[in-house]
Amino acid sequence: MKKIFIFIVLLASGFAMIHSQTITVKISGIKNSKGNIRLAFFASEEEYKKEDPRITKYISKEGLIDGCITAVYTDIRPGTYGIALLDDENKNGEMDYSFFLPKEGFGFSDYYFKGLTKPSYKHFSFDIDKCDKTIHIKVRYM
Numbered sequence: 001m002k003k004i005f006i007f008i009v010l011l012a013s014g015f016a017m018i019h020s021q022t023i024t025v026k027i028s029g030i031k032n033s034k035g036n037i038r039l040a041f042f043a044s045e046e047e048y049k050k051e052d053p054r055i056t057k058y059i060s061k062e063g064l065i066d067g068c069i070t071a072v073y074t075d076i077r078p079g080t081y082g083i084a085l086l087d088d089e090n091k092n093g094e095m096d097y098s099f100f101l102p103k104e105g106f107g108f109s110d111y112y113f114k115g116l117t118k119p120s121y122k123h124f125s126f127d128i129d130k131c132d133k134t135i136h137i138k139v140r141y142m
Helices: 001-019 045-050
Strands: 022-028 038-042 055-060 069-078 079-088 107-109 125-128 131-139
Touching: 038 069, 055 069, 079 131, 107 131, 125 131
Parallel strands: 022 131
Antiparallel strands: 022 069, 038 055, 038 079, 079 107, 079 125
16 A cells, blocks of 8 residues: 555656746846845736735845846746746845835846836736746846
């Protein structure tokens, strides 16, 4: 019975790996090496509005070169996602504000935000299917 359980776990793990794609996230415009980068992967407009991401990833700024860093993920399942970035300079896990404006950098997948209110999910969402995907995020500071 134990061997059957181990076989099923290994089979399920292999199945999940086969159905995950590689996502390369290229980030530019980072102004300093303080703190870390948080990527929130939202799978729907509802998750985005509730600020409850499906997946959260953290990137150390140790590899920062000329304000740029790249992260590669192989564990993201196919589907529709939108990535919201926070340059969490003080590592407190949230966006800090001053006079209602963000004090830390932010960005969105393949979308450079120029407004003063949060963009709609449809502006920065993308599909991951059977092909690998490269996403570009340019960090904005107010």
